[in-house]
Amino acid sequence: MEQDRSSQSRPPHVLVFPFPLQGHINSMIKLAELLAIAGFKLTFLNSHHNHERLVKFNNIAAHFERYPGFQFKTITDGLPLDHPRSGNWFLDMFEVMELTMKESLKEVLVNRQ
Template sequence: MEQDRSSQSRPPHVLVFPFPIQGHINSMIKLAELLAIAGFKLTFLNSHHNRERLVKFNNIAAHSERYPGFQFKTITDGLPLDHPRSGNWFLDMSEDTMELKMKESLREVLVNSSPPVDCIIGDGFLSFDLDVAKELGIPIIFFSYQQSS
């Protein structure tokens, strides 16, 4: 990816995109916070449903105060808005549904991002974000975590 001159005078812009279930979201928010502390501009891309859960149960509004370059953006997770999303709801999300719905939304966020995204940190459970990153010439890093027992 060719860098323009303006990118040299601004902090790197990283888009963090977790698999839309709570354990993945929590881990990737922590990673995003560490990058924000280091001076990166962060866009945390999440599903509409999970964004509402974060607003309801966490103080995500404090992120913009604590980390001035931290912003949240949302896209669809591919399920209807009235889906209960309880228990193992993510099993209702086929890879085809996720890819069909989320891939285009991800592309749109990346194309319209200002400043442009310099790097994507994707979830190791997703694969379609690699296709979008390659198409747009944006480097991508896959993040995977292990739960402690």
């Protein structure tokens, strides 16, 4: 009975995992902030490449420090680091996504904190 009470007092934990294209990420960042404002524990899962772009071009980590329980995690998008990611690069990503991201996503879900 006491375990039930302690689990009820913890806020829900939401995993936000946008499709790894910039327009999807921007929208999901806004949703993540709304959920954080509402008091949810939140993990924002992004590809290494896109997270580096977020960090490079704005102060995203400092912005979300104000929300307790908010964390960023990254996984590979399956493409090599030197891939140009221009033109129809997302077609290349579709081919490798299931093989690489599936296992990484499973690991994040199993080892959630």
